[in-house]
Amino acid sequence: xxxxxxxxxxxxxxxxxxxxxxxxxxxxxxxxxxxxxxxxxxxxxxxxxxxxxxxxxxxxxxxxxxxxxxxxxxxxxxxxxxxxxxxxxxxxxxxxxxxxxxxxxxxxxxxxxxxxxxxxxxxxxxxxxxxxxxxxxxxxxxxxxxxxxxxxxxxxxxxxxxxxxxxxxxxxxxxxxxxxxxxxxxxxxxxxxxxxxxxxxxxxxxxxxxxxxxxxxxxxxxxxxxxxxxxxxxxxxxxxxxxxxxxxxxxxxxxxxxxxxxxxxxxxxxxxxxxxxxxxxxxxxxxxxxxxxxxxxxxxxxxxxxxxxxxxxxxxxxxxxxxxxxxxxxxxxxxxxxxxxxxxxxxxxxxxxxxxxxxxxxxxxxxxxxxxxxxxxxxxxxxxxxxxxxxxxxxxxxxx
Amino acid sequence: xxxxxxxxxxxxxxxxxxxxxxxxxxxxxxxxxxxxxxxxxxxxxxxxxxxxxxxxxxxxxxxxxxxxxxxxxxxxxxxxxxxxxxxxxxxxxxxxxxxxxxxxxxxxxxxxxxxxxxxxxxxxxxxxxxxxxxxxxxxxxxxxxxxxxxxxxxxxxxxxxxxxxxxxxxxxxxxxxxxxxxxxxxxxxxxxxxxxxxxxxxxxxxxxxxxxxxxxxxxxxxxxxxxxxxxxxxxxxxxxxxxxxxxxxxxxxxxxxxxxxxxxxxxxxxxxxxxxxxxxxxxxxxxxxxxxxxxxxxxxxxxxxxx
Numbered sequence: 003x004x005x006x007x008x009x010x011x012x013x014x015x016x017x018x019x020x021x022x023x024x025x026x027x028x029x030x031x032x033x034x035x036x037x038x039x040x041x042x043x044x045x046x047x048x049x050x051x052x053x054x055x056x057x058x059x060x061x062x063x064x065x066x067x068x069x070x071x072x073x074x075x076x077x078x079x080x081x082x083x084x085x086x087x088x089x090x091x092x093x094x095x096x097x098x099x100x101x102x103x104x105x106x107x108x109x110x111x112x113x114x115x116x117x118x119x120x121x122x123x124x125x126x127x128x129x130x131x132x133x134x135x136x137x138x139x140x141x142x143x144x145x146x147x148x149x150x151x152x153x154x155x156x157x158x159x160x161x162x163x164x165x166x167x168x169x170x171x172x173x174x175x176x177x178x179x180x181x182x183x184x185x186x187x188x189x190x191x192x193x194x195x196x197x198x199x200x201x202x203x204x205x206x207x208x209x210x211x212x213x214x215x216x217x218x219x220x221x222x223x224x225x226x227x228x229x230x231x232x233x234x235x236x237x238x239x240x241x242x243x244x245x246x247x248x249x250x251x252x253x254x255x256x257x258x259x260x261x262x263x264x265x266x267x268x269x270x271x272x273x274x275x276x277x278x279x280x281x282x283x284x285x286x287x288x289x290x291x292x293x294x295x296x297x298x299x300x301x302x303x304x305x306x307x308x309x310x311x312x313x314x315x316x317x318x319x320x321x322x323x324x325x326x327x328x329x330x331x332x333x334x335x336x337x338x339x340x341x342x343x344x345x346x347x348x349x350x351x352x353x354x355x356x357x358x359x360x361x362x363x364x365x366x367x368x369x370x371x372x373x374x375x376x377x378x379x380x381x382x383x384x385x386x387x388x389x390x391x392x393x394x395x396x397x398x399x400x401x402x
Numbered sequence: 403x404x405x406x407x408x409x410x411x412x413x414x415x416x417x418x419x420x421x422x423x424x425x426x427x428x429x430x431x432x433x434x435x436x437x438x439x440x441x442x443x444x445x446x447x448x449x450x451x452x453x454x455x456x457x458x459x460x461x462x463x464x465x466x467x468x469x470x471x472x473x474x475x476x477x478x479x480x481x482x483x484x485x486x487x488x489x490x491x492x493x494x495x496x497x498x499x500x501x502x503x504x505x506x507x508x509x510x511x512x513x514x515x516x517x518x519x520x521x522x523x524x525x526x527x528x529x530x531x532x533x534x535x536x537x538x539x540x541x542x543x544x545x546x547x548x549x550x551x552x553x554x555x556x557x558x559x560x561x562x563x564x565x566x567x568x569x570x571x572x573x574x575x576x577x578x579x580x581x582x583x584x585x586x587x588x589x590x591x592x593x594x595x596x597x598x599x600x601x602x603x604x605x606x607x608x609x610x611x612x613x614x615x616x617x618x619x620x621x622x623x624x625x626x627x628x629x630x631x632x633x634x635x636x637x638x639x640x641x642x643x644x645x646x647x648x649x650x651x652x653x654x655x656x657x658x659x660x661x662x663x664x665x666x667x668x669x670x671x672x673x674x675x676x677x678x679x680x681x682x683x684x685x686x687x688x689x690x691x692x693x694x695x696x697x698x699x700x701x702x703x704x705x706x707x708x709x
Contacts, residue, residue, distance in 0.1 A: 046639040047598075048521065048616035057603040057613060117598020117613065117640025120447060124578040124597055131451050131579045131595070139577035139601050201697045202571060202607035278539050355527060355562060355609040356540040 006165045006397050013397075014387045028380040035373010038366045039114060047117060050367040055359035056350040058115070060367050063342035064374070065111035068104045069146070069193045070219030070341060075101035075153060076186035077224050077253055083172075083179050089243035090250070095160055095393065096234060097227055098153045099385050101186075104223075105150040107378040114370055138196040145189045152182050161389060167398045190215050203349045205282035210268050215341070217261035221307075222337035224250045224257075225330040230382075232327070238390045248321050254333065255314035262311060282348035285358075295360045296347065299339050306336030446470075451579065452592040452631070463594075464631060471636050475625050483631045484653045486586035492647050493587075493681045493702045494658075495670035495690070496561060499709045503528055503552045503559030507660035507669065511563075514648060514659035515634040516626050518618030525612065525645040526563045526660060533558055563660075564589060564610035564645035565693060565701030572602035572611060581642070587674075587702055588647050590632035598640040607694050608701075611644045647671070674702065 017025075042049050052059045075097035082091040113119050124130040125143060134140040159175055194212035201207050228250055235242045269287075272280040284290050286300045313319045313329035320326050352358050363371070391397040445466055455463065464481050471479040508526045517523040529543035533556050536542060543560075553559070570589050573581050580595040581602055603611045617639040629635035630650035637643050648658035652671070656662075661669040672681035681704075684690065688706040 046614070046616040050615075053615065054603065054609070054612055057600045112599075115599070117600070117642075118596065118638070121578075121595070121597045124451075124580070124595055131454075133577050133579045137575050137577040137601070139575065139599065143577070196601075197604075200571065200575070200605050202605055278541055281541070349604065352541065353609055354540075354607050355529060355545065356543040357545055 003162070003165050003399060006392070006399060007161075010388050010392050010397055013391055014384045017387075024383065025380065028376045028383070031376035032373050032380065035370050035376065038369040038373065041366060042114070042370065043119075047115075049364060051361055051364040052367075053359060053361075055353040055357055056347060056361040058346050058350070059361055060343070060363035060371055061111045061115040063346040064371055065108050065115075066193065066345060067222065067338055067342045068108045068111065069189055070215070070337070071223045071226055072101045072104040072108070072149065072189060073186050073216075073219040073223045075223075076183055077220055077257075078227065078250070079179055079182060081249060081253070083176070084183075087246075087249060089246035093231060093242055093246055095157060095389065096230065096386065098157050099382060099389065100223070100227065100230065101153045102150060102157065103378050103382045103385070105146055105153075106381060107374055108146060110374045110377065111371075114374070138192060138199055141192045142189075142196055145185070145192045149182075149185050149189050152178060152185060156182070157389075161392055164392045164395070165398050167395065167400070187216065190219050197345075197349060200349075202354055204279040206349045208268065208271075210264055214261065214264045214268070217257050217264055218337050218341050220257035221254055221261055221333050222341070224254050225310075225333040225337075228254075228326065228330045229334075232323075234386060234390070239394050239396070240390055244321075247326070251314050251320040251326055251329075252317075254329075255311065255320070258307060258311045258314060258333065262307060281352055285351050286344060286348050290351070290358060293358050293360050295362060296343065300344055303336045303339035303344065306332040307340070310336060443470075446594070449594050451595050453579075453582070460631070467594075467631075467635065475620075475622050475636065477622060477625060477627055479625070479627045479629060479635070481629045481631055481635050482650065484650075486584050486588075487653065488585075489673075489675050491587040491674045491702070492566065492652060493672060493674040493685075493704065494566070494647065495681050495684045495704045495706055497668040497670070497708050498558065498560060498705055499707045500666045500668035501528075501559045501561060502666055502668075503530060503547070503554075503557070504665065506663050506665060507561060510659045510663035511645070511648075513624065514626055514651070515646075516618075516620055516629070516636055517612075517643075518614065518616075518620060518637075519624075520619045521616055523612050523614070523618070523643070525610070525643075526561055527609065528559055528561045530554075530557050530559050532556060560705070562608055562610070562693065563703075564647075565608050565699070565703040566645075566647060568700035568702060569698060571605040571607065571697075571699060575601045575605040577601065584632070584649075586653070588632075588649055588652075589644070590646055590649065591642055591644060592632070593635070593637050593641045593643070596641040598642065600642065602642055607697050607699060611642050613642050614639050 050059060075094070078090050078094045078097040081087040082094050113122065116122060125132055125140065127134065132140045132143070134144070156175060156178060163169065163171065191212050194215040197203070197206035198211045228247055231242050231247055234240055269283065272283045281290055285293065286296055288294070289297050310329040310332040313325050320329065347361050350359070350361070449463060450459065452460070460483050464483060468479055468481050471481070505528050508524050508528060511517070511526050512519070512524055515525065517525065527545055529540065529545055530547040531537040531543060547557075566587055566589055568587065570583055573583055573589060577599060578595060578597055580597070581589060581591045583589050598613070600613055603613060614637055618637050620636070625636070626634060628650060630653070633646040633649035652658055657671055661671045670680055670684060672679035674681060676682065684706055685704055688708065690704040690706040692701045692704060
C-alpha cells in the first residue's frame, strides 16, 4: 500500500508543459508573497492599509470568504449521502479536498493578520491560555481545526480503500459524514457570531448576519466546485457525470435566491427605519458624506449575483456549459466582494467615535493575499494530482 | 487548563517548555527573517501569562525586561508590578462644562505613558461638536479640529479614552486572556501575552484601544523610566495598548497625568468605594451620564456638567 502511495506521490511531479507552467506560475506568486510577508514581519502591519479606525481588512475579508468556500464539500455530501444521488457520490472526494484547502488558507490568513505570529500558541488549549468559552475566536479555532480533521480523515479513508481496490464501506464512515454536515454549518455560524456578537459594531450586530453567511457560503463554494470539476474532467481520466454538475447548479439557484432575499430584508429594515445604524449600509451602496470607495464594487457584486441567480434558475441556461460557467464566475466574484470587503470594512465605518477612514488594501497586503491564494491553488493541484490515479484505479495493489 | 498548572506548576511548565521548543524550532526557521532570528529570545518566547506567574517569577521576568529595555533605550528603566490596593475601585469624572478642547491631556498622557511618537499613538481622543447639533451618538464628531485658539465660540468638546468598563466587551472577546480587569477596576493588557489579533479593538465601543502597527518610536531623552508592567513600560510592535488610568501613578497614590495637567480642572479622579471621595460627591450631586449606556458596558468614566 505504501509503495502505491509513493508512486502516486511521484506522479504529482509528472505532467505536460502546461502543468509545469501552472506550477511555476504559482511558485513565483508564492515567492513574492513570502517576500512581502518578510517585510511585514520586519516592519510590522504598518505596511498594510489597516489602522486603528479600520483594524481588520483584506486578510480577514479573505478569511471570511474562505470559511464559506469550505462549505462546498457539505453541499455535495448532502445530496450524495442523504438522498443517495449517485453521480455526486462519486465526486464528493474533490469537494472534501477543497474544504481541506480552504481551511488551510483560512489558518494562513489569520496567521498573517497577527501582530505577534510567534505567540500563536497562546491561544491553544492546555499549553496556552485559550479563552474558552468566552471568546468566539477560541470557538473558531476549535471548529475550524475540527472540520479540517474530519475532512482529512474522510479523504484518507477513501484513499486507503481505493488503493486496496475495495469499495467505500459506508457503515464505517457514515457517522463521520453525518457529523460533517452540522459541523460545516457550525464553522459558518461560529465565524458569523464572531462579528455578530459585538454591540459596538451595529452593522454586524444584526441577527440576519449568520443566515446570510450560510446562504452566501452555499453559493460560492459550490460555484468553485463547478469550475474545478470541469477542469479535473478535462485534465484527467476521471469521469464526471453532467448530471452531478447540473444538480450542483440547481442547488446554487436556491441558495442564491435565499441570499438575495436576506440581503433585501436587511436593506429594507435599515433604510425604511432610517436610524443612524443605516450608515454602514449607506456607505456600501450609496456612499457616506461623499466617501464612496466601495460603492462601485458593491453595486457590481449585486448585479453579478442577480445575473447569476437568473442563469442558475433557468434549467435551459444552467444546462448550457457556456452560460453555466459565466454564472459560476459571476457568483464567485459577487460573493467574494460582498462577503469579503463588503462585510468586514463597513463594520468599522463609521468607526466607534464617528470617524470615516476609507480603507483600501496596500500593494503589499494584496501581494501577501495573492501568495496565500497561490499556495491554496498549488496545494489543491498537487493533492488532486496525487489522488486521481488512485481514484481511477490506475494505481492499486496488485496492479502496479 | 489553568487549573492543571496551578495544581502542579513545575511539571506543567516543563511540559510546555519542551513541547514549545520543538514547535518553535520548526517555526523559527520558516517564519523569521534572519535578522530577527538572531535576536530570538527563548525566555521571552516562553514567558508565562502574567497572572500565572508567582511573585518570584514576576520578579525574574521584570529583571529581564528591565535589562532588555535599558539596552534598547540606553537608559535605566524601572518596571514595577505594584498590585491593586484593597477596597479601591477607581472612577473618573469629566466636566463637559469646563473642557476647552486644548488637548493638553492628550500630550501629557503621551509623555507619561511612553506612547509612540512616530507613528503617533494617543490614548485620549478629544471630539469636537457644533453647539445645537446632535452629538451623543458621536456621528457628527470632529477629531482633527485645528483652531488658532480654544475654546471656539460655536463648539464644545468631549474627550474620550478607555472608559474602564465594569463589564468590558474587550476582555470578553480576547482569545488568549491577554487583557483583563484588575481588582481596582482597571482594564490592563499583558504586552508579552497579546498575540495582536485586534479582536478587542473590534469589540470596544469607545475606540479606546490602540495597536502598534510599527515598532514604537520614542526619543530616548523623552522616555519615562518610571514604569509599570501592566501600564506604561515600552511596548512592542504588533501588540494592543490602552489607557490604564496611569496605573503606575494611581497605585502609588498620585493622580493620572491627564488630571494633573488639565488647566481648567475639568478632570476628576478618585476611589468609588470611598463615600467621602470627590468622585462619589460628583456622582451623587451632579447630573452625570456615561457614554453608550445602552450597551450595558457599565463604564467607570462619568461625564457631568457643573453649569
